[in-house]
Amino acid sequence: MGPLDHEQPFKTRFQKRLLSYLLDKYERSRSFQSGGASGLRPQFAMKESPFWAEYSDEMDFRKRDWMNEVLLDLERQGVVSLVWDRFREGELLAKVYLEWDGLDDAYRLAGREPKLAKLKRLREILRPLQSHPWEWVRRFWRETDDRLAKRQNPGLALDDPEGYADLVRVLQALPGLDETGVPKRQFSQALFRDSKHFERRVERRLVGLLRAWGEFEMETEEAYLDSVGVVENPSSVWLNGPLTLVLGDRRLETAGFVGGVGLSAATVQKMEVEAVGAQRIVTIENLTSYHQWVQERVGRSELVVYTGGFPHHTLQLFLKKLAAAVARQSPELPVGHWGDVDLGGIRIFQFLKTQFFPRLQPIMMDIPTLEAHRERAVRADDKYVEKALAMRDDPGFAQWGEVLDWIAKSRLRLEQESIVDIPADV
Structure with a gap:
């Protein structure tokens, strides 16, 4: 293999690296964001650049000659301008400047799509979200579009327009999903004709x-x-206690099921709550605690509902129907929630209160409970404490100020399962 066989690949590779290096500087500059050819031109000093090791390679002097030839050719084309070391014109390069009038050629020779074109394309892809029925999606669009319009990248993958087109397609489809939710692969098949496309290409970005x-x-x-x-x-x-349901032309009673009963998504979708036969409703976050409550309080006039952490879609539909029945028939009916005394448990409580039961009261989620079970509590790290303090200062969690302050100061949080005995008078 002769010298020319090495020379041309080296020159081609160097030219692309060089132009990409300068274009990176340009796309990060104020000039790019302002859209004008003002201020300092993108530049670098050769001795401080990633090219210096090859440029100064004493074992292969040809590299410097080849690099100089590439640079001189780019200068002749008006893409760059060069400054040489004093008394070593054409031999030892000091600085390289990218010329404003040579930008288009720089992109072409680098084989690179301009960042501005990518930003404009992404704006067009996301534009349908401006009329999305969900406010949080519209807010995402507004702030993202504003950044893109200012030639700023708000953390998006500019080289994956197809991925964002898929995301928009998913977001547009979500408001029309079934009330009890749609299985992930069924959703993917219906939208993309590929049962795994959503998991592979969209799920992580949506989350x-x-x-x-x-x-x-x-x-x-x-x-x-x-x-x-x-x-x-x-x-x-899953629930335990007296509830009268109407399903078509049938009336169903849940009181006779020992230990509770499970209602499928299809049943929840088609049923209506006719009456609550209990003197109290209790929602419980964790399954172990749900069973514990049901077993220890046999004979109590309570309707107990297991939330499974944050209420899933089917449960939310059930709670919506249950809350409507309570508001219609017995608006003063006591409703309580027992959950973890931690940030997640507090968020779940607030969700239940704001979405379904405005008069919801916490059960064993107070400071006396925390103090009584301090030895069984779980340690909280610095990041958790920061979140607790942020929640404490959030007006939406005003009811929990003292508890959140206790969690932050003690650096402890209490899981439901740590409470082994449920007081009879709770």
Whole structure:
């Protein structure tokens, strides 16, 4: 293999690296954001650049000659201008400047799509979200579009326009999903004709969007997806106590089921709550605690509902129907919630209160309970404490100020399962 066989690949590779290096500087500059050819031109000093090692390679002097030839050719084309070391014109390069009039050629020679074109394309892809029925999606669009219009990248993958087109397609479809949610792969098949496309290409980005912009903070990815109606499989509702349901032309009573009963998603969708035969409703976050409550309080006039952490889509539909029946028949009926005394448990309580039961009261989620079970509490790290303090200062959690302050100061949080005995008078 002769010298020319090495020379041309080296020159081609160097030219692309060089131009990309200068274009990176340009796309990060104020000149790019302002849209004008003003201020300092993108530039670099050769001795401080990533090219210096090859440029000064004493073992192969040809590299400097080849690099100089590439640079001189680019200068002749008006893409760059060069400054040489004093008394070493054409031999030892000091600085390289990207010329404003040579930008288009620089992009062409680098084989690179201009960042501005990518930003404009992404704006067009996201534009349908401006009229989305969900406020948090419109808010995401407004702030993202504003940044893109200012030639700023708000953390998006500019080289994946197809991925964002898929995301928009998913977001547009979500408001029309079934009330009890749609299985993930069924949703993907219907939308993309590929049962795994959503998981491979969209799910992670959608979850990230929900974490950053969604209405509620969740504990798991599954909970975030469920919150918008995408589920692994339809869930059931578990309850114990007297409830009268109407399903078509049939009236069903749940009081006779020892230990409770499960209602499928299909049943919840078609049924109506006719009457609550209990003197109290209790929602419980965790399954172990739900069974504990049911077993220890046999004979109490209570309707006990298991939430399974943050209420899933089917449960939310059930609670909506239950809350409507309570408001219609017995608006003064006491409703309580027992959950973890931690940030997640407090968020779940607030969700239940704001969405379904305005008069909801906490059960064993207070400072006396925390103090009584301090030895069984779980340690909280610095990040958790920061979140607790932020929640304490949030007006939406004003009811929980003292509890959140206790969690932050003690650096402890209490899981439901740590309470082994339920007081008889709770």
